[in-house]
Amino acid sequence: MSASLKAKVLGNRPVGPQVHLMTLAAPAIAAKARPGQFVMLRVSPGPEPLLARPFSIHGVEGESLLVLYQVVGKGTGLLKEVAQGQELTMWGPLGRGFELGGDDPLLVAGGMGIAPLAFAAESLEQKGASFRAMFGIGSREAFTAWDAVSGDGDCYLEHWDWAAASEDGSLGREGLVTALLAEALDRRTGPVLACGPLPMLKAVARLCDEHGVPCQVSLEAPMACGVGACLGCAIPAKAGGYLRACQEGPVMDAALVDWGRI
Amino acid sequence: MSASLKAKVLGNRPVGPQVHLMTLAAPAIAAKARPGQFVMLRVSPGPEPLLARPFSIHGVEGESLLVLYQVVGKGTGLLKEVAQGQELTMWGPLGRGFELGGDDPLLVAGGMGIAPLAFAAESLEQKGASFRAMFGIGSREAFTAWDAVSGDGDCYLEHWDWAAASEDGSLGREGLVTALLAEALDRRTGPVLACGPLPMLKAVARLCDEHGVPCQVSLEAPMACGVGACLGCAIPAKAGGYLRACQEGPVMDAALVDWGRI
Amino acid sequence: MSQRPDMAVKVGGVELANPVLAASGTFGYGREYSPYLEPGALGGLVTKGVSLRPREGNPPPRIVETACGMLNAIGLANVGLEEFLKNKLPWLAEQPGAVVVNLYGESIEEFAELAKALGAAKGVDALELNVSCPNVKEGGMAFGCHPGAVGQVTAAAVAEAGDTPVWVKLTPNVTDLAPMAEAAAQAGARAVSLINTLMGMAIDARTRRPVLANVVGGLSGPAIKPVGLRMVWQVARAMKARHPEVDVVGLGGIMSGIDAAEYLIAGAGAVQVGTASFTEPGAAGRIAGELAEFCAQQGVARAGELTGSLHT
Amino acid sequence: MSQRPDMAVKVGGVELANPVLAASGTFGYGREYSPYLEPGALGGLVTKGVSLRPREGNPPPRIVETACGMLNAIGLANVGLEEFLKNKLPWLAEQPGAVVVNLYGESIEEFAELAKALGAAKGVDALELNVSCPNVKEGGMAFGCHPGAVGQVTAAAVAEAGDTPVWVKLTPNVTDLAPMAEAAAQAGARAVSLINTLMGMAIDARTRRPVLANVVGGLSGPAIKPVGLRMVWQVARAMKARHPEVDVVGLGGIMSGIDAAEYLIAGAGAVQVGTASFTEPGAAGRIAGELAEFCAQQGVARAGELTGSLHT
Numbered sequence A, B: 001m002s003a004s005l006k007a008k009v010l011g012n013r014p015v016g017p018q019v020h021l022m023t024l025a026a027p028a029i030a031a032k033a034r035p036g037q038f039v040m041l042r043v044s045p046g047p048e049p050l051l052a053r054p055f056s057i058h059g060v061e062g063e064s065l066l067v068l069y070q071v072v073g074k075g076t077g078l079l080k081e082v083a084q085g086q087e088l089t090m091w092g093p094l095g096r097g098f099e100l101g102g103d104d105p106l107l108v109a110g111g112m113g114i115a116p117l118a119f120a121a122e123s124l125e126q127k128g129a130s131f132r133a134m135f136g137i138g139s140r141e142a143f144t145a146w147d148a149v150s151g152d153g154d155c156y157l158e159h160w161d162w163a164a165a166s167e168d169g170s171l172g173r174e175g176l177v178t179a180l181l182a183e184a185l186d187r188r189t190g191p192v193l194a195c196g197p198l199p200m201l202k203a204v205a206r207l208c209d210e211h212g213v214p215c216q217v218s219l220e221a222p223m224a225c226g227v228g229a230c231l232g233c234a235i236p237a238k239a240g241g242y243l244r245a246c247q248e249g250p251v252m253d254a255a256l257v258d259w260g261r262i
Numbered sequence C, D: 001m002s003q004r005p006d007m008a009v010k011v012g013g014v015e016l017a018n019p020v021l022a023a024s025g026t027f028g029y030g031r032e033y034s035p036y037l038e039p040g041a042l043g044g045l046v047t048k049g050v051s052l053r054p055r056e057g058n059p060p061p062r063i064v065e066t067a068c069g070m071l072n073a074i075g076l077a078n079v080g081l082e083e084f085l086k087n088k089l090p091w092l093a094e095q096p097g098a099v100v101v102n103l104y105g106e107s108i109e110e111f112a113e114l115a116k117a118l119g120a121a122k123g124v125d126a127l128e129l130n131v132s133c134p135n136v137k138e139g140g141m142a143f144g145c146h147p148g149a150v151g152q153v154t155a156a157a158v159a160e161a162g163d164t165p166v167w168v169k170l171t172p173n174v175t176d177l178a179p180m181a182e183a184a185a186q187a188g189a190r191a192v193s194l195i196n197t198l199m200g201m202a203i204d205a206r207t208r209r210p211v212l213a214n215v216v217g218g219l220s221g222p223a224i225k226p227v228g229l230r231m232v233w234q235v236a237r238a239m240k241a242r243h244p245e246v247d248v249v250g251l252g253g254i255m256s257g258i259d260a261a262e263y264l265i266a267g268a269g270a271v272q273v274g275t276a277s278f279t280e281p282g283a284a285g286r287i288a289g290e291l292a293e294f295c296a297q298q299g300v301a302r303a304g305e306l307t308g309s310l311h312t
């Protein structure tokens, strides 16, 4: 059962120039959250901006929830100004998460796709399940909170034991994470769990399809309600018609998605 | 010439449970401000709330402007949350101020009417002009920042050398400021300069009229532009038609106002 | 404090425990919001518009945020009559609160067929005819913009709906709503609901493309409240004068109990909460509570006293 | 960075240094805003509506804020033709930027008389006929809601205005704007300006009174932008097909250069900035600057290239 509540902001700090980590007190949501699920978060108490923003659950720490977000527009721009102690309207956990049951899954994160997959990795670790994980980013700098630390800065992702690729070579292999994935697929692997920008997900889905490997993708769509009521979050379905990103997703079997119409 | 600028908030502190004092850096406005004039102040950078709020100029300290405001609704509710260092859009000085030239003027302030009249008193003092001043409030507590001080609190108005009346007798004479005024008028006085709630202003205007004493009142009206363009701030005129509170006012000769239609 | 006000009203032939309903298209088939509302918190709900056959709706993007509002071009996606009767209505019928089924046909015959099936179904308290959806070219707009068509559709539905009261939901995208309401009233509608969304558009200046795949969409949310209030006031006055038996159900941008009270004062017998549910899934329940609190504070003994009490 | 874009446009028979004008009723007679704008910052301005005789306007309250918008019921208060010609126009005529005089009559004859006097006056670059003001019962609404009346008023003004181009400002409170624009075009209008305000209402729930003394008022501001964009797009397509010589001037809720660009892309040749000036007296000038910056960033060499460039 999902819950709607006023969540107190316990922390809100930069982990990169445009990436922030928010901690929210939300016991009723934290207790139920599963990797791949999301919350709807209102960034203002007033009517502007009107709609809540969807964010993946990045992790759970006791009764609090982590949200890792990138500042891209009006809403996230306001979010980063929110002070500790303020309360934000939030509801969740929402949607269908990752199925973590498969044998030796491979986690593939691109950019902010790290948000839900870090939670998935943590869950797998806690279960003692074997898995592999890789991420790709543009540059190491994106996750380095230069202003929050002295010296040359810590990369938020660096202490993770994940295979990495970066477009400028500043972290891990130079290039795209899909190159890492292609190699892994050539060597055979378990099911793929992916989240990241649409072009990356398309490539991941195609690669998995070519290799006959099951693939779950976490997809984004503009959302109003987050609970399956408004039908705003339509994702074109292979079988015709649409799936709701907030209900049949955000994590979907890549084979169900009509990648041509998306 | 008036100016529009982004004014940095230098201070914003309570001087009573619902009354706050804001200091804004606004050299171009401070340089021109005269008592009785006002500024338009936007309380948010976004489109909500949309309109700027009019506030009397409470005083000038070098290049900064003082605004004394009461929290009554949405806009002032947001204003009190504004942190030091933030910038607010502001334009002014606007409107017609008090004519301070008369002989031995009598300043009569009711409640927040103190805001412009304190500035008028200061100007008169600086000029070395003789004048008398009185104010009325509901209770001493309204201007006592209980939370900002320990002990029993300082009244923001107490150190002023003004005759006072309060409805609950907690400061000065028990009763309305119009009682003080009536006595003063009986003994003869110079022109009256008044600002306060409408019922008080009506009473003041009537008393002055009865005693044949010239009276200037500072009036309020909902405002959009503040510069005479929108015609939103209509005050019914004795001569028929309307006067603009922002242009022919906010300070008007009480004899020009149609008190029956207001 | 004063006594607990009596919030029950009878509107459009339906007894409501309180005057607050959830609006069509913003509350799914009710169940989606069940985790977020106390049972019985609402006077009732209006379902997503049901059509004879299932509809996929428009391609995405279907929604976009605007200043204090949003545009939607869902394209009347819904599960269709059969699935609604089989899998949505039974759950709804067991809940406290009235069930108003919003329905949409592409022809007068379809409206009649839907009214017959839904009017006969157990658990349906009223029908709300959507003659106003601005998104589908082949019907919605045309019906709601002509008094003649509104009258014909209403008469056909009333004839088939049996004892089930018929409400008509009007579009604000017209020069004058009064003739539409008059036509609905003459044809036997028990209530008119207004307003549906204002037709609008959003453009991405950088790509020079419309944001919505459908190009235009319906504007809802607090931005439109002044338009909704004005139309409810105008239509309620017209109904009071000529058809006092027809109620007005008011909606458009209601975000708080005070907003709801404003609509009642303007002349509505009940209100609907739409977009507000997207800002907080429990919004409609909160609003019903705030309205009761407002009545208590104002010494209003019965919510119905507010209806049409505007002093002008 | 790219070269400075050419912002000059010719719209409705008037050469404008840039496509941004200040809107009628929100910019007084221009002088009120002179402390806040650089001379030449705007393409021009549209004056407060001028009538034959001075008008006092409605009793207060005349304005009220709403969600991302405001309602006004000024009641067309203005100094009247004589005073305008004597004391307002001479100052305006000396300023850089086009002067468009918005005017308002209570009958076709009054429109003709105003058009004659103002068309002959030095310094007037165009006339804008307000056939759309929703606040005054005896005329405005009626003219703007009937294509026949729009055509008659326009024809009468065009006949008297001499060489001065006539623009017609349309009301959004109609089912379909296209026939109004068509009527104006056929009668010789050089441009149609849209939108005027949406008719709305605000209620004080505690006193159960309308907030505005006039009960209803016109809604403006960012809340209405989606409606304005949609109407400009629809009318511009209709004009392009049937009257390519007639321009569209777009307005409604423009707060930024990006908003202005959206209106141009939707089909407007120029835009007007209204309520935004109340949020910052220099808004219209800022918006003109932002629009130029947008063009530069997007590699748009001439502002006119944006007009009607929407890909659908």
Ligand SMILES: Cc1cc2nc3c(=O)[nH]c(=O)nc-3n(C[C@H](O)[C@H](O)[C@H](O)COP(=O)(O)OP(=O)(O)OC[C@H]3O[C@@H](n4cnc5c(N)ncnc54)[C@H](O)[C@@H]3O)c2cc1C
Binding pocket: A038, A051, A052, A053, A054, A055, A056, A057, A067, A068, A069, A070, A071, A072, A073, A074, A075, A076, A077, A112, A115, A116, A219, A220, A221, A222, A223, A245, A250, C064, C065
């Ligand atoms: C299921 C889901 C999980 C997400 N998880 C994360 C996360 O963990 N971290 C993170 O940084 N971002 C995440 N996003 C994307 C995030 O929701 C958007 O970046 C955010 O809504 C942008 O808001 P804005 O106001 O700053 O941008 P604006 O562009 O100003 O937003 C305007 C409107 O568009 C919608 N919108 C804009 N971009 C997106 C988008 N990419 N997806 C959906 N709606 C959008 C917003 O909801 C809003 O209504 C997720 C999106 C979805 C659907």
Ligand SMILES: Cc1cc2nc3c(=O)[nH]c(=O)nc-3n(C[C@H](O)[C@H](O)[C@H](O)COP(=O)(O)OP(=O)(O)OC[C@H]3O[C@@H](n4cnc5c(N)ncnc54)[C@H](O)[C@@H]3O)c2cc1C
Binding pocket: B038, B051, B052, B053, B054, B055, B056, B057, B067, B068, B069, B070, B071, B072, B073, B074, B075, B076, B077, B112, B115, B116, B219, B220, B221, B222, B223, B245, B250, D064, D065
């Ligand atoms: C010339 C002038 C000088 C003023 N000086 C002061 C001052 O020094 N200190 C002070 O505390 N207050 C002053 N006021 C009143 C102050 O402007 C209002 O209290 C304030 O606008 C309320 O805003 P709000 O959003 O909190 O209230 P809301 O009621 O939420 O405001 C809603 C709308 O109504 C308008 N409004 C509401 N009340 C008033 C009012 N009394 N007068 C004008 N518009 C109103 C607001 O501008 C806004 O558009 C002055 C008003 C005027 C006209």
Ligand SMILES: Cc1cc2nc3c(=O)[nH]c(=O)nc-3n(C[C@H](O)[C@H](O)[C@H](O)COP(=O)(O)O)c2cc1C
Binding pocket: A230, A232, C023, C024, C025, C026, C048, C049, C072, C074, C076, C102, C130, C133, C169, C195, C196, C197, C219, C220, C221, C222, C224, C251, C252, C253, C254, C272, C273, C274, C275, C276
């Ligand atoms: C996403 C969405 C879907 C809607 N679908 C329907 C519908 O199927 N039938 C209908 O009559 N109205 C529909 N509406 C209109 C609402 O019921 C309501 O009339 C409108 O949104 C104004 O109210 P609001 O401002 O409270 O949302 C829909 C509105 C939204 C936002």
Ligand SMILES: Cc1cc2nc3c(=O)[nH]c(=O)nc-3n(C[C@H](O)[C@H](O)[C@H](O)COP(=O)(O)O)c2cc1C
Binding pocket: B230, B232, D023, D024, D025, D026, D048, D049, D072, D074, D076, D102, D130, D133, D169, D195, D196, D197, D219, D220, D221, D222, D224, D251, D252, D253, D254, D272, D273, D274, D275, D276
């Ligand atoms: C206070 C006010 C007064 C107005 N007066 C007039 C007028 O006299 N004539 C006219 O054609 N439009 C008038 N308008 C309408 C505006 O010119 C404009 O069409 C409308 O406000 C929408 O644009 P905006 O959202 O940018 O304000 C007025 C608008 C406001 C807010």
Ligand code: FES
Binding pocket: A222, A223, A224, A225, A226, A227, A228, A229, A230, A231, A232, A233, A244, A245, A246, A247
């Ligand atoms: S966001 Fe409303 S149905 Fe998915």
Ligand code: FES
Binding pocket: B222, B223, B224, B225, B226, B227, B228, B229, B230, B231, B232, B233, B244, B245, B246, B247
């Ligand atoms: S506030 Fe606009 S004219 Fe006075």
